Amino acid sequence: MIRLLVLATFVVILNETIMINAIPRLMTDLNITEQAAQWLSTAFMLTMAAVIPVTGWFLQRVTTRRAYAIAMGVFLGGTALAAVAPVFEVLLLARIVQASGTAVMMPLLMTTLMTVVPERDRGRVMGNVTMAISVAPAMGPAISGVILQLGSWRLLFVVVLPIAGVIAWRGLAQLENVGEPQATTVDWFSVVAAAGGFGSLVYGLSRFGEGGTAGPALIVLAGLALIAVFVVRQLRLQRRDVPLLDLRVLRHRTYALSLLLMSLGFMAMLGAMILLPIYLQNLRGLSPLETGLLVMPGGLAMGMLGPIVGRLFDRFGARVLIIPGSAGVVLAMAGFTQISMTMPYWQILGLHTLLTASLAAAFTPVFTVGLGALPSHLYSHGSSMLGTLQQVAAAFGTALVVTVMAGRAETRIADGVTQGLAQLDGMRLAFVISAALSVAMVGIALLMPKRATAADESEPVALTKADEPETNDDDRRLEPVG
DSSP states (O other): OHHHHHHHHHHHHHTTSTTGGGHHHHHHHTTOOHHHHHHHHHHHHHHHHHHHHHHHHHHHHSOHHHHHHHHHHHHHHHHHHHHTOOSHHHHHHHHHHHHHHHHHHHHHHHHHHHHHSOGGGHHHHHHHHHIIIIIHHHHHHHHHHHHHTTSOTTHHHHHHHHHHHHHHHHHHHHOOOOSOOOOOOOOHHHHHHHHHHHHHHHHHHHHTTSSOSHHHHHHHHHHHHHHHHHHHHHHHHHTTTOOSSOGGGGGSHHHHHHHHHHHHHHHHHHHHHHHHHHIIIIISOOOHHHHHHHHHHHHHHHHHHHHHHHHHHHHHOSHHHHHHHHHHHHHHHHHHTTOOTTOOHHHHHHHHHHHHHHHHHHHHHHHHHHHHTSOGGGHHHHHHHHHHHHHHHHHHHHHHHHHHHHHHHHHHHHTTOOHHHHHHHHHHHHHHHHHHHHHHHHHHHHHSOSSOOGGGOSSOOOOOTTTSOOOOHHHHHHSOOO
């Protein structure tokens, strides 16, 4: 069951970045501007940020099978519509529908995993999950570069549609319901505030670097204001135990540290994902396919290391993986600060592989320890917040590096430097700032525990005699209940 959910999550999350290399082709075929074409990726990310906060309530409301059927059905509908979209507006709508289904899959996978997998095996299983939620966005541009060599941009959806259809069919045939749904009500004011707040924040951050900062800054401030309203509303609803997104997950120190470390890691990954294609294609003259092939080994390394890191976590705990992984991210980002017009491609490949391997070493134990620190009734809310902040961190990381690069390049051009060298200088500065931020990952890693323990559960759930698991004396000694 977990394998099917991991595979389904990989396929749907892959679509978040699969359109990046198709922008030039779309501009010609649909007669649109580059800014309009970029919306096909921005709208996907916006929808994810708006929908994910609602999934904590949704997953408690419906059965596992129904949640899976709805998520995959919506995704398949969006993919089919995208494959036959006659105009840009229909394609944009299809991407929004795709993202609505994708937003449910990651919280569903994480919640199911934490519920059915014993603690002693969570690291190994979470290693496979890391592949789905981390490798898929990294592999999107590479896979799309290969597919686009074969024909039209429509192939990006034509290829995905039957694969996703088979996975959906197999999943419904084998998936079992986990837990019992709860007939809770939804606070629609919270839904609107969450969608408006997180959507505006991600949109505002994505607008930085397009020229001018006043407009994007106002949108970001509006998003932050709506998020503040949303937080106040959730605190009030928690008194009646009916919040849309339960913020009590942040009371658990290990989970809060995991969120922060994960956010910094995704900022580093997305920053590099944006800067490297610009550097390789605009400054070094590589084609989209050559760019995709150059960064593909890093994505494959992250995928292959996920299960290995998971087994090491089960055996040795989190700290021996998170600390070296965070240090590796710093070294990789520091290496990228030295990029030049003549840097050998093998060095770029090595630095990118070091970055992805280091993130693989950090992400699996971070996710496992963070969610493991929560009581079981908060798993769905913890998964939803994790997914939401992942989107925000990705948008912030992208906005940061693009804004720094563009600002530095404009300054250097004003000083009389050629455009190519000015853009290269801007990239170096962006990598310097990313490296400085990644240093904070090491500091947070030093604060992380070896394992999540029952002591982290400040609000343990009382078990009845019938609910207590059968344990032997050793189990009671190692894992005391309550």
